[in-house]
Amino acid sequence: MRELTTRVGGFLFLALIFAVFSGCKNEPDPIIDDTIIVSDVCYEDTVYFQNDILPMLSSTCGTAGCHNIGTAKKGVVLIDYLSVMRTGGINTGNPASSDIYEAVIGSDERMPPSPKPQWTDLQKNLLLTWISQGAKNNKCLNLPYCDTTNITYTASVLPIFEKYCYPCHSGLNPAYNLDLSNFAQLSAFIENGVLVGAINREPGYYPMPKGSDPLTRCEIRTIEIWIENGTPTN
Numbered sequence: 001m002r003e004l005t006t007r008v009g010g011f012l013f014l015a016l017i018f019a020v021f022s023g024c025k026n027e028p029d030p031i032i033d034d035t036i037i038v039s040d041v042c043y044e045d046t047v048y049f050q051n052d053i054l055p056m057l058s059s060t061c062g063t064a065g066c067h068n069i070g071t072a073k074k075g076v077v078l079i080d081y082l083s084v085m086r087t088g089g090i091n092t093g094n095p096a097s098s099d100i101y102e103a104v105i106g107s108d109e110r111m112p113p114s115p116k117p118q119w120t121d122l123q124k125n126l127l128l129t130w131i132s133q134g135a136k137n138n139k140c141l142n143l144p145y146c147d148t149t150n151i152t153y154t155a156s157v158l159p160i161f162e163k164y165c166y167p168c169h170s171g172l173n174p175a176y177n178l179d180l181s182n183f184a185q186l187s188a189f190i191e192n193g194v195l196v197g198a199i200n201r202e203p204g205y206y207p208m209p210k211g212s213d214p215l216t217r218c219e220i221r222t223i224e225i226w227i228e229n230g231t232p233t234n
């Protein structure tokens with residue numbers, strides 16, 4: 001039995017070698033498995049395609065005139081896992097030489113092109129780490145290190161707005177005429193879903209906070225849970 005297993009194993013090994021060497025150049029792209037790998041827990045040292053990478057790519061690259069399906073500049077489409085894996089030049093063996101990574105760190109022809117804001121160092125590092133970790137189609141759900149049970153407006157949510165949003169969205173001339181310290185305006189942007197779309201950097205929304213690193217998962221979850229709880233004002 002053992003010998004049989006060894007023989008079968010040997011055969012499979014030869015078949016694999018054959019498959020590798022006969023890999024034909026004219027063949028269509030290899031089949032990419034795009035099943036989402038869902039983890040119940042968000043580990044702090046893991047970068048998740050669905051949580052971290054896709055929102056950045058689709059909001060700053062996969063847009064009309066750039067790398068959506070309609071435009072597909074230089075054949076590159078960056079709107080979902082399959083398009084990224086097929087056209088983004090991802091190289092898990094040498095992550096830093098992946099095309100999209102080289103593009104976002106590029107100095108002469110950097111992406112996104114000016115005057116669009118350049119990716120921050122945090123965003124570039126997230127992309128590089130995700131590729132180094134195998135460029136998987138992964139997603140996570142829960143934040144064990146984040147207090148998601150005692151959320152109030154004054155102690156949990158307001159400090160986030162004060163730190164990351166009020167510099168532009170309060171005072172005499174708030175950006176976008178949106179004064180987030182005005183509860184009626186804040187509520188309107190919560191009800192139409194735009195605030196959550198913007199902080200999650202979903203396609204179709206302006207990514208916020210503008211021009212700087214995304215909020216952390218915990219900060220985003222804090223705001224979302226406060227909204228799910230019915231935006232209590234205490």
Ligand code: HEC
Nearest residue numbers: 164165168175176189194195198204205206208209210211
């Ligand atoms: C550096 C200034 C700046 C900061 C910081 C900033 N915003 Fe904005 N925000 C803008 C500008 C400018 C716009 C108009 C769209 C644009 O030009 O990107 C805008 C638009 C928005 C919109 C409308 C988005 C849409 O798609 O219609 C929302 C909601 C928003 N901001 C929320 C926030 C929140 C929440 C924060 C903090 C987490 C924040 N902003 C931080 C400048 C800023």
